[in-house]
Amino acid sequence: xxxxxxxxxxxxxxxxxxxxxGVPHQVKTxxxxxxxxxxxxFLAVNPKGKVPALLRDDGTVLTEFQAIALWLxxxxxxxxxxxxxxxxxxRVIEAMEFIVGTVHMRGFALALMPGKFVSSPSAQEELQxxxxxxxxxxxRHVSSLLDEALWLSxxxxxVADAALFYVTHWATALNVNLPAPLRAFYxxxxxxxxxLRALDGSSI
Ligand SMILES: N[C@@H](CCC(=O)N[C@@H](CS)C(=O)NCC(=O)O)C(=O)O
Numbered sequence: 178x179x180x181x182x183x184x185x186x187x188x189x190x191x192x193x194x195x196x197x198x199g200v201p202h203q204v205k206t207x208x209x210x211x212x213x214x215x216x217x218x219f220l221a222v223n224p225k226g227k228v229p230a231l232l233r234d235d236g237t238v239l240t241e242f243q244a245i246a247l248w249l250x251x252x253x254x255x256x257x258x259x260x261x262x263x264x265x266x267x268r269v270i271e272a273m274e275f276i277v278g279t280v281h282m283r284g285f286a287l288a289l290m291p292g293k294f295v296s297s298p299s300a301q302e303e304l305q306x307x308x309x310x311x312x313x314x315x316x317r318h319v320s321s322l323l324d325e326a327l328w329l330s331x332x333x334x335x336v337a338d339a340a341l342f343y344v345t346h347w348a349t350a351l352n353v354n355l356p357a358p359l360r361a362f363y364x365x366x367x368x369x370x371x372x373l374r375a376l377d378g379s380s381i
Contacts, residue, residue, distance in 0.1 A: 178202040179232040181222060183209045187242055187281060188229035189346065189375060190339035194249050196371035197334065198256040242277050243270070246336035258335035265331070272322060272329045273337040275315065280344050284312030289347070313353060316344065323358035327365060334366065342366045 180195060182188040182204050195202050207213045207228050214226040223230040223240050231239045231248075239245050247270070250259035260266050287294065287308025291301035319341060322329060329337035345363045348355060355363060366372050 178234060179205055181205045181207050181219070181228050181230040181232070183207045183214075183228045184377070185346075185350075186228055187277070187340075187343050190242060190343040191229040191231065191245050191249075192375040193334075193339045193342060193372055194246060194258060194336065196374050197258065197339075197369075198249060198253045200253060242340060243273055243336075246273065246339065250336055257333055258330060260331045260335075269330045269335065269337045272319065273340050276319060276337065276340040276344055280312050280315035280319070281340075284308050284310075284315055285344060285347050288312055288351075309351075309353075312344070312348070316348060316353070316359060317356055320356035320359040323362055327362065334369070338362070338366070342372065 178195070178200065180188065180191055180202055182192055184206065186209060192204065207219060209228070213219060214228065220226055222232065222238055225240060227240065229240070229242060229245055231245050233239060239248055247259070250256070259269055285308060287304050289308070291304040291308070295301055295304055319329070328334050329341060334342075341359075341362065345355060345359060345366075349363065
């Protein structure tokens with residue numbers, strides 16, 4: 178398999194899942210800062226011009242974080258990335274969807290790149306403030322899910338935890354003060370060899 182990945186982007190979560198599974202894979206780095214996601218060669222892989230994109234062994238490409246995470250969990254059930262029971266699995270997907278759909282897409286995406294949405298400096302500032310509020314409120318909610326558990330996905334880190342790691346990684350880089358359960362989660366994740374490999378040894 179080949180993962181199309183950009184360092185410090187949401188594809189970090191998929192990289193962590195591949196490392197947790199321990200399946201051989203290649204990482205193809207896409208440089209978002211130079212616009213490589215809009216190159217013809219990458220658009221042939223993912224016409225949406227986004228990472229993550231996973232080229233699978235049958236030659237087909239899967240995109241969108243949650244779809245890739247679900248496919249990996251089902252394809253490699255022995256890795257325990259998603260609980261077996263329908264209700265428990267639905268709860269994990271509920272958390273993962275909130276992290277990707279709200280904390281990332283309606284929070285950090287606006288806070289980190291307001292210029293993609295509006296042009297005037299004052300509108301960008303307003304959007305940035307709004308995005309940070311959505312992201313931090315969202316992180317507080319997710320932290321409450323960790324009050325009685327270290328991981329969102331069950332007895333070990335799984336699909337929702339991989340999503341949570343990449344947003345807490347962004348939060349940390351932005352000096353957001355994480356609530357205690359989330360800080361404990363982040364610190365535990367940083368101790369995992371899979372996470373260190375996915376970060377290429379870099380904690381930023
Ligand atoms: N909803 C998509 C979001 C993917 C996404 O926004 N990826 C960002 C990196 S975090 C990207 O590739 N941005 C490049 C661009 O928009 O030009 C998913 O869940 O995979």
